[in-house]
Amino acid sequence: xxxxxxxxxxxxxxxxxxxxxxxxxxxxxxxxxxxxxxxxxxxxxxxxxxxxxxxxxxxxxxxxxxxxxxxxxxxxxxxxxxxxxxxxxxxxxxxxxxxxxxxx
Numbered sequence: 553x554x555x556x557x558x559x560x561x562x563x564x565x566x567x568x569x570x571x572x573x574x575x576x577x578x579x580x581x582x583x584x585x586x587x588x589x590x591x592x593x594x595x596x597x598x599x600x601x602x603x604x605x606x607x608x609x610x611x612x613x614x615x616x617x618x619x620x621x622x623x624x625x626x627x628x629x630x631x632x633x634x635x636x637x638x639x640x641x642x643x644x645x646x647x648x649x650x651x652x653x654x655x656x
Contacts, residue, residue: 556588564589567598567648575646576602577615577636579627580654600646605636606656615639628655 567574576586586602589595605611608627612618617639625631633651641649 556584557591560588560592564592564595564598568594570647572647573598573600573645574648574650575600575640575644576650576652577640578602578604578652579606579636580656581652582606585650585652600644603640611636615643628653 563574566572574589576589578585583602583604586599586604589599603610603614605614608619611627615636617635619625619627622631622635625635633653635651636653637649637651639649640646640651
């Protein structure tokens with residue numbers, strides 16, 4: 553996690569400075585992005601929350617997203633990352649949404 557610390561500090565600083573918040577949806581990172589952001593003091597000022605949706609069941613339950621509604625979109629793709637980012641941002645009322653995905 554140490555290599556993520558400087559990046560998390562920069563992101564936290566920018567969000568605090570701007571009075572903005574972020575919501576995270578992680579798949580293959582399993583909460584690592586959230587852990588890095590939460591390790592910075594004062595995270596409650598900019599961190600709206602997160603969901604780890606590693607499985608289709610988790611995605612359906614927490615985000616209410618069904619891939620059948622998005623023909624041609626694979627779960628480890630940029631379009632999918634955008635879908636989960638927008639969904640988590642809307643659900644948590646954050647300024648920004650981040651969607652992380654990949655192949656496990």
